[in-house]
Amino acid sequence: MNNSNIQNIFVIAHTDHGKTTLVESLVSNRTIKKEEDSDITTMGSLFHYDLPDSVPLPLGLDSRRFLLNLIDTPTVDIGCRLKESDDALVVVDVVEGVCVSGQAMLQLERINSVLFINKMDRLILELQLDSEDAYQTINRIVETINVSIQLGGNGSNSKQKRIIDPVVGNVAFGSGVQGWAFTLENWAALYETKLGVPKEKLLRRLWGNNFFDDVNKKWVSNRVSEDGRTLKRGFCFLIYEPLRDIILAANEKNSEKLTKQLYYININLTNAELEQTSRKELICTVMKRFLLINNCIISMVVKHLLLPSPSPHNNII
Ligand SMILES: Nc1nc2c(ncn2[C@@H]2O[C@H](COP(=O)(O)OP(=O)(O)O)[C@@H](O)[C@H]2O)c(=O)[nH]1
Numbered sequence: 016m017n018n019s020n021i022q023n024i025f026v027i028a029h030t031d032h033g034k035t036t037l038v039e040s041l042v043s044n045r046t047i048k049k050e051e052d053s054d055i056t057t058m059g060s061l062f063h064y065d066l067p068d069s070v071p072l073p074l075g076l077d078s079r080r081f082l083l084n085l086i087d088t089p090t091v092d093i094g095c096r097l098k099e100s101d102d103a104l105v106v107v108d109v110v111e112g113v114c115v116s117g118q119a120m121l122q123l124e125r126i127n128s129v130l131f132i133n134k135m136d137r138l139i140l141e142l143q144l145d146s147e148d149a150y151q152t153i154n155r156i157v158e159t160i161n162v163s164i165q166l167g168g169n170g171s172n173s174k175q176k177r178i179i180d181p182v183v184g185n186v187a188f189g190s191g192v193q194g195w196a197f198t199l200e201n202w203a204a205l206y207e208t209k210l211g212v213p214k215e216k217l218l219r220r221l222w223g224n225n226f227f228d229d230v231n232k233k234w235v236s237n238r239v240s241e242d243g244r245t246l247k248r249g250f251c252f253l254i255y256e257p258l259r260d261i262i263l264a265a266n267e268k269n270s271e272k273l274t275k276q277l278y279y280i281n282i283n284l285t286n287a288e289l290e291q292t293s294r295k296e297l298i299c300t301v302m303k304r305f306l307l308i309n310n311c312i313i314s315m316v317v318k319h320l321l322l323p324s325p326s327p328h329n330n331i332i
């Protein structure tokens with residue numbers, strides 16, 4: 016193995032935002048049967064990732080294999096452990112938002128980072144936000160992190176800073192405790208197969224001010240149409256609402272509703288699984304099968320932190 020492909024990734028977050036749970040979830044889910052085409056294996060908190068053969072080997076690398084060491088970094092240690100050249104997986108509790116210590120740390124340390132917006136289950140089950148409010152809550156986190164990134168990292172020794180952007184794919188959303196996570200690309204790929212719309216075209220519609228006018232059948236940038244109708248954002252009706260419907264159906268143990276939702280995403284549950292005694296377990300079973308956290312988080316880290324200078328919209332899988 017080429018040693019240059021081994022990398023420490025610091026998992027950083029404000030206390031209680033879910034670092035330890037995330038790393039434990041990634042480690043424990045290695046026992047889940049791998050998909051046929053999965054290229055991720057794990058060993059302790061070390062994660063192997065093999066770049067798919069379809070992706071040209073980037074210049075300067077002589078191995079397709081990456082070894083990631085995810086370091087669950089206690090908040091008190093961050094200041095002394097991180098160097099300018101380090102890479103980090105930043106975890107933010109979507110309900111609490113970015114806490115001051117987290118922002119200060121990003122400014123100070125000038126690190127490159129990807130973001131995991133954690134505890135999405137709380138947004139759906141506890142706060143029960145409508146989809147536009149959920150979008151605004153998440154977007155505030157993305158904007159706050161970007162302000163921090165831009166304030167730091169301009170020193171001559173620092174790497175070229177990359178802002179985080181869900182469309183680029185360096186932001187993932189999910190629930191560490193439930194074992195699921197996604198980037199916009201997961202949904203774009205799903206709709207590409209379902210609707211025949213090219214993934215790249217769809218990706219841009221899944222974030223930001225992209226609203227669908229279903230009367231005139233076109234995408235527009237204003238939330239209110241010329242004739243006064245309130246339109247829905249791409250993120251809301253193509254991601255958040257389907258996600259919420261699946262989680263709520265599992266939480267209600269409504270097998271009729273759930274089976275219908277799962278049919279669309281090609282997931283079958285056995286009767287035994289549907290009748291699982293605990294609602295929590297049922298949500299985890301369904302969501303892990305749909306969007307297993309390992310696939311999303313590990314490939315995001317490799318693509319956006321480990322591969323040399325990924326260009327925006329550089330899709331390696
Ligand atoms: N609802 C919910 N709770 C979570 C999630 N991830 C972690 N937690 C809970 O948040 C608390 C703090 O998590 P922990 O991993 O210890 O945070 P750390 O201090 O950043 O390591 C624990 O009670 C976890 O069970 C999540 O995705 N959803």
Ligand SMILES: [Mg+2]
Binds near residue numbers: 034036
């Ligand atoms: Mg911890």
